[in-house]
Amino acid sequence: MSLRNRLTLFFTTIVSVALALFCLLLYLVAERYRETEFQNRLRAEALTAGHLLVGRERIGPSLYKLMDKNQLTVLPDEEIIIYNGKNQLAYESGTDYLTLTEAMLSQIRKKKQVNWKKGDRQIVGLLFIDDQIPFVIIASAVDTYNLRTIQNFAKLLGLGWFLMTGLMVVAGRLFAGRTLQPISQINRQIDDITALNLSHRLPEGDQADELAQLAHRFNRMLNRLEDAFRLQRLFVSHASHELRTPLTAITGQLEVSLLADDDPDELRATIRSVLDDVRGLNRMTNGLLALTNASMDSSTVPMGTVHIDTLFEQIRQEFQRLHPDYTLQISLADVTKTHWQVLGNESLLRTAFVNLLDNAGKFSDNHSVSVSLLSEVASVQVKVHNTGSVIPADQLTAIFVPFQRGRNAGGQPGYGIGLPLTERIIQIHKGTIEVESSTESGTTFTVTLPH
Structure with missing residues (x-):
């Protein structure tokens, strides 16, 4: 099912259920009002019968029946029954619709008024006292006219609900279509974006609704993708160049050695030179592999508790073993x-x-x-300082780009991989790395890692 149809169904269901509940509430209120109003009319009829038949200014039963028969306001199928204090029948209109027991009469005398229903017939029983003689008067009738009216009202509500539900289907579909129209436009524009035109962006508009936010976030994703593709092309270009240089040198030396005489010293010198180039090529390949691995999803990197002071003590021993001519001072x-x-x-x-x-x-x-290690409230700070050639100010950020080296690196071995790899590792650990370089104070790399 399409999103438009789901929205239409969802919208129609909510409105239909709400409208059905409203119609049901109207019907129940109207039915309750009809029932209460008819009970009040029955009570009035019962009191009138009591005053005229057993009250002080009473009339005869025959005259009352004649009046009741010819009265225009008489209720449909009306019946009046009166019992005296001894539960003996004092008057009955003669229609004989009801049969009363002594238990029901006792309940009426106890509660003074009881209302109940028997089928469509509504019944009111009340206690009427005249000259300290308690009479029980029961008045019953069928609210034929109002019942028919309430039934017609229920049919009207049902028809109105059906028509409004159909209208909601049409309105919901139009509403869903207008709501999803920007998404359809976005889909068409997304289909036009390929690897060849990643610079294309979606129009974000002037509104701040969810669709504008979606377009904004998609454009931000395109920015990241474009940067990734650009860095990938740059990476491949530089890697190809860096790999071609030692391979060309190795090839040339081997070709020269094939043309040379069988002088062992010259062959050993050539082999030694080729071996240095191969070792450099191996180091660069390992660096490229490490940089690629560090650029993968950081959530896959296993994490644990690391003691920085212990780690640097291990690094000191390894560093002095690999570089005996280097001097390393660590302060904690x-x-x-x-x-x-x-x-x-x-x-x-x-x-x-x-x-x-x-x-x-x-x-x-x-x-x-x-190296100086500092422990702050929320982080550990590592400062690596040296005094030597200064990194130009305009290249302080470029040194963290793969294969980019500062102008001060002339004559020094390297491929421009170490610092980008270091920055990526620090980013994986949610830390920061900064560099400051000047003639007066030298060069300082500051690494900050959160506790």
Whole structure:
């Protein structure tokens, strides 16, 4: 079932049920009013009969029957019955519609007035006292005219409900069509968007309704997709270039070695050079693989409690083993062990911090790196500082783009993968990374991770 038909059905059902309840309420109120009004007329008839038949200024039963027979306001199928204090029949109109028991008479004497129904006949029994003699007067009749009127009223309500329900079907379908028209336009415009024209955007309009919000969010998604496609093309372009360079060098060296004489020293030198290129190619491939893995869904990364102070102690030992000529100084604030805890992946954090330390040592004049760990109220802060070549101010953000390296990186080995990988890992841990670089204070990377 289409959304338009579902909305029409939903709208019609709600209105029809509400209208049916309203019609039922009208019918019940009208029926209750008719019944109460007829009971009041029966009570008036009973009191009139009591005053005329057993009251102080009474008339004879024959005259009363004659008056009752010729009275224009007499009720349909009316019957009047009067019992004296000894439950003996004092008067009966003669129609003989009712049969009363002593229990019913006792109930009327006790409650002074009782109303009940027997089929379509409504009955009122009341206690009438004259000269301290208690009489029981029962008046009954059939409200033929008003019953027929209320039945016609019920038919009119049913017909009106049926017609209004049909009208609601038509109105609901038109309303659903007008409501869903912008969605149909959005669908047509979405069909026109392909990978070749991701710059196309949906019109958001001037309104602030849900459809405008939908178009706005879809445009934001297109912005992210366009950025992803652009970065992918840029990534493939740079990766191809970076991979082609060492492969070209390896190919050239091997071709030269084939043309060279069988000098073992030259062959060993060529093999050694090719091996360095292969190792560099392997490092770059591993970096690309790590960057790709870190760019995947962060919800799939296993997280646990990581002690930053313990992690840096392990990194120090590994770093000094890999770079014995580097100097690494780590200063920790004097706080309890729990203040260094963060929620994260120890392996990824180790990769991120090793990249920062390796960059800092590589670009430092004396290969000296200083690290300070600070524990704040809601986060742990890691500052990695070195004094060396300064990163130009206009490239402080570009260094986090894959394969983009600062102008100060000339002559230093690297492929522009480490810092983008580090930034992505910090983002996975809901942290931030900032960089400051100046001639006076050197270069400082600041990583902030929430507890």
